[in-house]
Amino acid sequence: MSRIDTTFEKLKQQNRKALIPFITAGDPAQAFTVPLMHGLVQAGADVLELGVPFSDPMADGPTIQRASERALKNGMSLRGVLDLVAEFRKQDATTPVVLMGYGNPIEAMGWEAFAQRCAEVGVDGALTVDFPPEESHEAFEHLQAHGIAPIFLLAPTTKEARIEQVAKLARGYVYYVSLKGVTGAGNLDLSAIEEKLPQLRRHIKLPIGVGFGIRDAATAKAVAKLCDGVVVGSRIVQEIEDSTEQNVVANVGRLVQELRVAIDNEKE
C-alpha cells in the first residue's frame, strides 16, 4: 500500500480529515525547504504538497507567482526539488509527498527519468497543472510503472463525463479546485462545493481534497466538513513571505497548528 493510501486509511479509521499544506520548494531559500517540511509535519500536516517552481505559472495568483520567482532566483530546479525530497526522507519515511507544478520542467527532464527519480527519493504523487488526462497518456505510463500516483485537479466547471474519465486514471487522491480562478483568490463558495461533491463521489472512490481559497481556520473547518482533505497553499506561502529567516519555520508551524485544530474540530 502506498504512503498516500495508508495515510488516508488511517485518517478514516480515526474519523479525521487530512490537512494538506503546500509550499514552494526553494522559498524563501533552498536551505529552508526541508526544515519547513518537517515543521509542517510536526504541526499536524498529513500530506505535503511541494511546489516545483516554474517561470510561467499561469494557474497561480500573485502570491504563489512571487514564491516561484524567489525560488527560481535561488537556483531551484526540478532536479533540485527531488534532491530536497531525498533529504527530507532521511528523517521522515511515512509522510506522503506530492510534487505540484507545470509540465514543462518534467518534459525537459524526461518523464521516465523523472518517475524513476521520484521513486528513488520517495515522492509519492505528481500533480501537473497543465497536463489534462487527454495529453497525459505517456506521462502516466512512466508514473504508474514506478508507483507514482498521478494526482488530478477537478473544477467547478468539470462536466460529468470528464469526472468519470479522471476517476479511471487518478490514484492517491483527487484535488477539487473550489473556485473558478487562480490560487489565492478569495471568493470561496461553500454551498457550490457542497452541491458539486455528490456528483464527484458518484464516480470517484478515492479521497477528495479541496483547495484554492482557504484562508483561515474558519474556512478550513467549514471545508473539512464536506470532504476528505483540506489543501492550503497561498495562505501558507503568504506567511513565508511575511516572515524573516529567523521566524519563518515557527510562524508557519503556528499557522498550520491552528488549521489542524480547526479541522479536527469540524464536527463542533
Place this chain on the structure above:
Amino acid sequence: MTYSYPDLQGHFGQFGGVYMAETLIPAVEELRDQYLRFRDDPEFKAEFEYELKHYVGRPSPIYHAKRLSDDLGGAQIYLKREDLNHTGAHKINNAIGQALLAKRMGKKRVIAETGAGMHGVATATVAARFGMECIVYMGAEDIQRQAPNVFRMKLLGATVVPVESGSRTLKDACNEAIRDWVTNVETTFYIFGTAAGPHPYPMMVRDFQCVIGNEARVQMPEMIGRQPDAVIACVGGGSNAIGLFHPYIEVPDVQIIGVEAGGHGIASGQHAAPLTANSKVGVLHGNKVYLIQDENGQIIETHSISAGLDYPGVGPEHCLLKDIGRAQYVAINDDEALAAFDALCRFEGIIPALESSHALAHAMKIAPSMAKDKVLLVNLSGRGDKDMNTVANLKGITL
C-alpha cells in the same frame, strides 16, 4: 501530398494539443464545438466576408516594389499589403472572426494579450464595433516601447492592464490573460492573437488569417501570370505567416520561408527564434511547440527589437512545417531588420512595421543572388507608425 492538420484533438503531428488547467478545459471545449459549428455556416461566412470587405478594406493589394528590386539587382520583390488594412495590420482579420464567434456565443466581455499592441488595437476595435467590454493585457515593458498603441486602445474604449510579472512582455501578458479567463470563464471570450495556444486557437486563427494567402493565390497570377517562387513572412507566434503559407502548402514549386527574430544573433542567446535556434520541444500556453528554454525547462527571456516577435514559442503548425520540411525557417537580426525598414521607407515610400521588416530583410538578403525573373512575395504584415518611438530611440533621436 495531402496535408490535413490538425487532428480532432488539435494535434499537428506531435505539436499542438490542449495543455490547460482543468478549470479552462470546458471553456476550450465549448469554443472548439462552437467554432466547428459556425465555421462552415453560410451566414457566419457571409458576415465575416462582409466585415472584411467593408470594414477592413479587403482585399489588400499586392504591390511590386520595383525600385527596391532594381536596386538589389536580382529577384523581384512583391509585397502583400496587410499594412493597408483598417488598424494597420493583419491582426484585424482574426479579431473580426473571433468577435463574430463571441457574439454568437453570447459573450459580452472580451480579453486579449498583446505584444506590439497591434492585436490589442484590433481587439479594442472590434469590441467597439460590436459593443463589447474589452480588457487588454500588455507587458509593462511593451507599454513603454509601444505608447501610441496604448493610447489608441484607450481611445477605442478598452482597459489596458500593465503586466509587471516575469519579463514584462508578451508571454507574461498571455499568462495574465489566461488568469483572467480562468476567473471569468462564463462571461468572457478570450480573443487570442496568434496561431498558437490550446486547440482550437491555432486552427481557428489560421483559418481566419488564410484570407491573406487565398487572396494572394488569385492576385499573383493576375499580376504576373503565375505563382511566386517563394512566399516569405515573419514569425513570432506566426499568425500572419500561417495565413499566407497555409494556402500555398499544396501549391508545388512555391518555396515557403518563415523569418524569426534573430535579436542580437542566434549565437548571442538573445533572440526570439526557437525554430532557427533548434530549441527543444516544450509546453507553454496550452500547446506543445518548439520553445526557448533552459536545461531545466524554465522559459528564458527572449530579445527582439520588435515587440510583436518577442516570444519564446511559435505556433504548432510552423513546428510541423519545419519538421516535414515544407517550410524553411531563418532568422534576421535587429540591425538587418532596421536596414530593411529604412530601405522600404526610402525606396518605396512605405513605412513597415519592425515585425514585417524582418521578412523584408530576408527577401533583400536572398534577392541579389537570384535571377531577375524570380519573384518573392513578402507579407508586409503591418505598418510602422507604432514603431516611431523605438526607431527614433535607436537612431538617438528624441521625438
